[in-house]
Amino acid sequence: xxxxxxxxxxxxxxxxxxxxxxxxxxxxxxxxxxxxxxxxxxxxxxxxxxxxxxxxxxxxxxxxxxxxxxxxxxxxxxxxxxxxxxxxxxxxxxxxxxxxxxxxxxxxxxxxxxxxxxxxxxxxxxxxxxxxxxxxxxxxxxxxxxxxxxxxxxxxxxxxxxxxxxxxxxxxxxxxxxxxxxxxxxxxxxxxxxxxxxxxxxxxxxxxxxxxxxxxxxxxxxxxxxxxxxxxxxxxxxxxxxxxxxxxxxxxxxx
Amino acid sequence: xxxxxxxxxxxxxxxxxxxxxxxxxxxxxxxxxxxxxxxxxxxxxxxxxxxxxxxxxxxxxxxxxxxxxxxxxxxxxxxxxxxxxxxxxxxxxxxxxxxxxxxxxxxxxxxxxxxxxxxxxxxxxxxxxxxxxxxxxxxxxxxxxxxxxxxxxxxxxxxxxxxxxxxxxxxxxxxxxxxxxxxxxxxxxxxxxxxxxxxxxxxxxxxxxxxxxxxxxxxxxxxxxxxxxxxxxxxxxxxxxxxxxxxxxxxxx
Numbered sequence: 001x002x003x004x005x006x007x008x009x010x011x012x013x014x015x016x017x018x019x020x021x022x023x024x025x026x027x028x029x030x031x032x033x034x035x036x037x038x039x040x041x042x043x044x045x046x047x048x049x050x051x052x053x054x055x056x057x058x059x060x061x062x063x064x065x066x067x068x069x070x071x072x073x074x075x076x077x078x079x080x081x082x083x084x085x086x087x088x089x090x091x092x093x094x095x096x097x098x099x100x101x102x103x104x105x106x107x108x109x110x111x112x113x114x115x116x117x118x119x120x121x122x123x124x125x126x127x128x129x130x131x132x133x134x135x136x137x138x139x140x141x142x143x144x145x146x147x148x149x150x151x152x153x154x155x156x157x158x159x160x161x162x163x164x165x166x167x168x169x170x171x172x173x174x175x176x177x178x179x180x181x182x183x184x185x186x187x188x189x190x191x192x193x194x195x196x197x198x199x200x201x202x203x204x205x206x207x208x209x210x211x212x213x214x215x216x217x218x219x220x221x222x223x224x225x226x227x228x229x230x231x232x233x234x235x236x237x238x239x240x241x242x243x244x245x246x247x248x249x250x251x252x253x254x255x
Numbered sequence: 256x257x258x259x260x261x262x263x264x265x266x267x268x269x270x271x272x273x274x275x276x277x278x279x280x281x282x283x284x285x286x287x288x289x290x291x292x293x294x295x296x297x298x299x300x301x302x303x304x305x306x307x308x309x310x311x312x313x314x315x316x317x318x319x320x321x322x323x324x325x326x327x328x329x330x331x332x333x334x335x336x337x338x339x340x341x342x343x344x345x346x347x348x349x350x351x352x353x354x355x356x357x358x359x360x361x362x363x364x365x366x367x368x369x370x371x372x373x374x375x376x377x378x379x380x381x382x383x384x385x386x387x388x389x390x391x392x393x394x395x396x397x398x399x400x401x402x403x404x405x406x407x408x409x410x411x412x413x414x415x416x417x418x419x420x421x422x423x424x425x426x427x428x429x430x431x432x433x434x435x436x437x438x439x440x441x442x443x444x445x446x447x448x449x450x451x452x453x454x455x456x457x458x459x460x461x462x463x464x465x466x467x468x469x470x471x472x473x474x475x476x477x478x479x480x481x482x483x484x485x486x487x488x489x490x491x492x493x494x495x496x497x498x499x500x501x502x503x504x505x506x507x508x
Contacts, residue, residue: 011346011349011350014346014350015351015353015354018350018351018354038372038373039373092267095264095267095268096267096268096270096271097271099268099271100271100275106489106490107489108447108448108451108452108485108486108489110448110451110452110455110463111451111455111462111463111466111481111485112482113467114455114466114467114470114471114478115292115470115482117470118291118292119292190362193362194362194364197362197364197365198452198455198456201364201367201456202455202456213368215368216368216369216371216372224368224369224372225369228366228368228369231365232361232362232365235360235361235362235365236357236360236361239360240360
């Protein structure tokens with residue numbers, strides 16, 4: 001390494017300093033110049049955390065949102081995997097159905113959000129359904145891509161040695177598609193987060209969408225910032241879990 | 256390049272399309288699905304034709320396009336500038352790149368209530384959400400593009416006496432351009448989706464607003480016509496941006 005590029009402070013420590021400086025600028029700027037009805041310094045947002053967690057209704061709303069996220073993700077992965085395998089393993093269905101799936105994937109789902117509310121109501125069902133509509137397509141597409149470059153001679157060898165359908169799946173197809181499957185899960189989680197949160201913000205009676213709106217409309221930015229920070233932490237945790245799973249499983253790819 | 260599709264494959268795809276239309280028509284016959292949820296194809300297409308031939312959609316379309324253009328412009332300028340500054344040394348890349356990537360993994364839509372509070376219900380909050388969402392792919396790809404230029408090129412140019420500006424214009428930019436373009440394409444597309452989402456959540460005008468108000472008035476065939484319009488527009492934007500990316504790539508090689 002060029003000595004000019006490696007100052008005495010490590011990059012990780014410098015990153016912490018940068019974060020601290022940015023927070024300090026925000027803190028000082030907000031205290032001196034901002035209208036307290038709209039913007040609060042970060043220290044007040046942190047101070048509002050006990051208030052947020054002290055309100056059982058808000059805690060319940062966060063729980064509802066986590067439930068929606070996890071359910072939508074589980075449905076996306078299970079159904080997406082099944083559809084992806086059904087579509088990807090046969091040449092005919094792949095030609096016939098894949099273009100339709102890619103078209104649906106490229107559709108801006110936000111414009112059909114009112115339809116989800118019309119059909120599923122304003123409860124958690126609509127959020128789960130909307131989350132699934134965002135999360136399922138990456139899973140399908142990566143599953144299809146995962147089984148696509150399966151080497152034909154492996155399949156032929158298995159068949160000629162008398163493997164059953166299930167054995168072919170567990171011994172050949174599944175190990176082969178694992179890396180791309182976990183990539184699909186990570187992309188699916190990103191989609192589910194977007195879909196569920198978008199639907200929550202659109203209409204909500206008990207979830208976090210209701211409280212973000214309430215805090216914004218009652219001009220209490222500390223509560224709003226604290227709630228958004230909690231949700232961001234949940235989202236980043238879920239994303240990181242998927243990313244870790246992806247990294248772990250793409251390592252033992254039998255290539 | 257996409258391999259040429261065979262005639263048989265085209266035929267299968269056409270068949271699937273026709274099957275979907277027939278299924279749509281069949282399930283919306285009287286006694287089928289509720290007309291509010293899924294109106295029959297005929298009134299949807301006639302409403303779509305009305306939409307194309309009259310100018311009623313123009314004001315909302317202009318609002319959405321305006322928000323999109325402004326958001327993409329701000330995100331491009333800010334993202335490329337910050338990306339360039341960060342990529343100046345390997346040390347700043349190591350400091351800032353994980354920071355930006357970490358921020359990118361927070362769903363930006365969470366900030367929308369804040370933007371509503373700061374910028375109001377009008378175009379300001381949509382421009383803000385579009386800019387925020389488009390900024391990250393642009394800046395991350397600019398950093399990735401500029402920081403990963405082959406060191407041999409840089410050393411060769413320097414040893415031949417290129418100054419900083421020449422180095423940037425003749426070596427760094429052409430080498431990094433394809434990666435930066437990919438970021439711009441991603442940014443353009445997700446900014447459009449975010450703006451539609453923002454308009455759906457709360458707004459005063461725009462395509463998303465139009466669809467929501469038609470849904471709330473239970474005018475489902477007009478709503479579907481508008482949804483088809485918005486979906487086609489997303490495809491058109493996708494096509495234009497991908498075309499521009501391919502052209503830009505070729506122009507620099």
